Amino acid sequence: MQWLRDALSKVGREPAENSVLVVSGATYAYGPREVLCGVDFRVGQGTTISLLGPNGAGKSTLMRAICGRLALRSGQILINGRPPKSRGARCQLGFVPQNIALYPHLTVEENLSFFGCMAGVPRRQLKDAVLKVIEQASLADRARQITGTLSGGYQRRLNIAAAVLHKPALLLLDEPTVGIDVDAREAIHALLRSFRDAGGAVVLTTHDLEQAEVLSDRVMILSQGRIVLEGAPAELLKGAFPNEKEVVVVLAEAPEARGLDALRAMNLRTTQAATTWFGFQPAQHLDVRRLTDNLSSAGVFVKEIRVRQPDLSSLFSKTVGEGLSV
Secondary structure (H helix, E strand, C coil): CHHHHHHHCCCCCCCCCCEEEEEEEEEEEECCEEEEEEEEEEEECCEEEEEECCCCCCHHHHHHHHCCCCCCCEEEEEECCECCCCHHHHCCEEEECCCCCCCCCCEHHHHHHHHHHHCCCCHHHHHHHHHHHHHHCCCHHHCCCEHHHCCHHHHHHHHHHHHHCCCCCEEEEECCCCCCCHHHHHHHHHHHHHHHHCCCEEEEECCCHHHHHHHCCEEEEEECCEEEEEECHHHHHHHHCCCEEEEEEEECCCCCHHHHHHHHHCCCEECCCCCEEEEEEEHHHCCHHHHHHHHHHCCCCEEEEEEECCCHHHHHHHHHHHHCCC
16 A cells, blocks of 8 residues: 555655646535645646546546636636636647537538637638648548548547637537447547647547556546546556566356455455456565465366556556545
8 A cells, every 4th residue: 555655655746847737726516526636737748648537536626617617615726827717728638528519411621610609710810720630530531421420539639630720729629439340449449649749748548558558758647526546657557566476266156155355365355246356466475376276176167367566457446445444
């Protein structure tokens, strides 16, 4: 647990210089239920942050607050020094919702032209801005196609292109690659990297932890309205698993009482499936044959054992499980 306490001591300590987004002491409640409980973080220029957390952790509420769609109970949010509801902040913000937000009967070019006008791109600059973002999003061969006839991956790309057309300082994305194929996902990743490399700040929510690990300069794990972990993925993994392997045990059938005791004695815990258990073991003491023999003697029949290097999904499981009691 010490690794988690050490990590918690660093939460919210990002330097103030070049901060595009500053969230300070953010709280919010739906009636008696507190959803945000003093959230603090900063996002600088040229930085991508993934906001992770279980359902109900407060991610959507936080994103709505950053967009200015709800007022905090207490605390402050600033986008380049301005509150989210101000015109100055809105001009600096691009938002991509989870559900496609485009006009299906317009072409790709027409959608981009419309959203560019709405975002305040000067008319004399609009055509060039549309052509440039079409190229960046690899949409040139679809520019005059009716949007409703595009695949889901192309519509996602177009949605992001519409959000960055006016060159915002901050881009917010809610599950940007849900339900799309691998090729579309890679194209979207390239577009987001291009935006970040040009100096933009990116905050995205995702349940795709592999995506978060690939894209993010930093990740934040939110649980019960609080940030329980924040930092660069590689550094967090090194701190949480200095010399451990993740062990996943798949059973032939759900264990009985004696088997449950044996699994728990090995520091294994179950997922939603009663036949899948996982845990973390010191690499130098890990003996798969002995583990299998011990479970077999307790009446547990092992179908498969996987040993792997811990990744961001491992960190998420460990943090949420331990972070709730810290």
